[in-house]
Amino acid sequence: MDKGQILAKFSSDPNRYYKVELFEKEGFKRKSCSKCGRYFWVLNDGQNLCPDHIENSYSFIGDPPTRKRFDYTQAWKEVESFFVDNGHKSVSRYPVVCRWRDDLYFTIASIVDFQRVMGSKVVFEFPANPLVVPQTCLRFKDIENVGVTGRHFSSFCMIGQHSIPNSQGYWKDKCVELDFRLLTDKFGINKEEIVFVEDVWAGGGSFGSSLEYFVRGLELGNAVFTEFQGDLENYSVLDQKIIDMGAGLERFAWITMGTPTAYDCCFGPITKHMIEKIGIDSDSDIISKYFRAIAKTLSESSDISIARKSAALAVGIDNVKMDKIISPLEGIYLIADHLRTLIFAISDGALPSNVGGGYNLRMLLRRTLATMDRFGWNFDLDDLIDLHVDYLKSTYRELEETRKDVKTIVRIEKDRYKESRVRMTNISNMLKSQNKKLSVDDLIRLYESDGYNA
Ligand SMILES: [Zn+2]
Structure with a gap:
């Protein structure tokens, strides 16, 4: 299964996979990046470049686009109260040592908290629906970038917003609307600054379309609509669709503070x-x-x-x-x-x-x-x-x-x-x-x- 192929397929039917009520209501336009062709949704009709290729990339450093300033701790309090006020249960983080999964040593994403492997199938156990969790995640893939790029961490807090669509939970329209209101109402980001990029996420035998959201070139979150199991040629709709929105708390703090690096506002x-x-x-x-x-x-x-x-x-x-x-x-x-x-x-x-x-x-x-x-x-x-x-x-x-x-x-x-x-010095000298x-x-x-x- 090739991610590019699935993305091409999903992007060829944007009404089915990407268009949410919010885009209609607010007047978001669908554009194709003039440099790389990626599809994205934006309010500003004149913007022809995707977040990877815009000119004012990272211009929030020294000039944050928000009316309010929140450090790491405050940023979580803001996010948490927003989701709780909107019917979510705030759940404590799960351990970073992922003992409930044989295939993972560390917890690498908030959705992992709720995944249980049953034979060849992954099933989800949600302690509440919908919920939000400040999940500490450990990742060592980009370790040489840590400290150097201003934004890479060996561990970070993934804001996990999760929902199963049913009488209590919701599906993509409400998910994207909440994320948009979190950025605009709670963090005071001008809606013209927000860009949603069409993407796809596949893993653990399931996949779905996703909307990554960016402000001034910084990816703040990715709302994944996990909907299918199998591969591109042969897939079926999951019994249980899942909203899997993960956002980097460190980046939420950073964009409001405008410090030179995310490290300056996240380590107290x-x-x-x-x-x-x-x-x-x-x-x-x-x-x-x-x-x-x-x-x-x-x-x-x-x-x-x-x-x-x-x-x-x-x-x-x-x-x-x-x-x-x-x-x-x-x-x-x-x-x-x-x-x-x-x-x-x-x-x-x-x-x-x-x-x-x-x-x-x-x-x-x-x-x-x-x-x-x-x-x-x-x-x-x-x-x-x-x-x-x-x-x-x-x-x-x-x-x-x-x-x-x-x-x-x-x-x-x-x-x-x-x-x-x-000991090393002794061996070397010898x-x-x-x-x-x-x-x-x-x-x-x-x-x-x-x-x-x-
Ligand atoms: Zn581009």
């Missing part, structure tokens, strides 16, 4: 604490320009080091400024991100190890410590964990109970890292003295046993 006081401690010469004008530029260069080249260099070049930041301002900031963002992920994972019972998901956690901590070593920083990890937990606990009360355990595990891992660094080079097998052995990441 922790980044400021670190910046003050090491005393970076932070020129907010340069920083804002740089992170607006990297959003663009990253869409042109997915190679992060190329995107980084092009962004610096585009805004005239020389190597000295990169080393003095941007690189340390990237380090701070990485540390803040990785520690937050470790807090959630360890609180939910995962441990750093050499296998499976535990290995991801070990890597996170070692990347954190290696970053501190590289810059010669001496942050007290207990302090940083406290700052995170104090900030997060108004949304996630349960983190208070595991605060001490997290500190203990992190301390043990830190000691192991130090020991392994000593091999050098014997005039030997490390073979591939040696490296693999070291990598697996010690998390070698020099």
